[in-house]
Amino acid sequence: MRLNPEQIAVIKSTVARIVPAEELNGVRLYGSRVDDAKRGGDIDLMLDLAKPAANPARLRAEVSTQIELGITRALGASPKIDVLVRAPNLKDLPIHRMAIEHGVAL
16 A cells, blocks of 8 residues: 555545544555555545435545645645545445455555
8 A cells, every 4th residue: 555654644534533433434545556666646446325315426525625634734745535425315436346346545
C-alpha cells in the first residue's frame, strides 16, 4: 500500500469528522495506490455506509476536498482524491465489487 501513516491518519480523521461512526461500515483504499510496484496515481477511496446516503455527490465532494486539504497542510503534497460511496440506497456497481475484493481497509 502506497500511503504513509500521516496520509492514513488524515483520511481517517477527516472521514470521522464528516461521517458519524454509526453510519460508516469502513473506508477502503483501492486502485493503483494498493500496488506497491506502481508509482504516482490518485488516492482512490470507497466509503462503505451502513445507512442510506442522503446526498452522495455532496458527501464525495466534501470528503475528497477535506482530505486533500488535510494532506496538503500536513505534508505539503497535493494528491488528487477520488471518493466512491457505497450505501444501501445506491446501486452496487462493478467498481464497488472491485474495491471490496482488491482494496485495503484503512
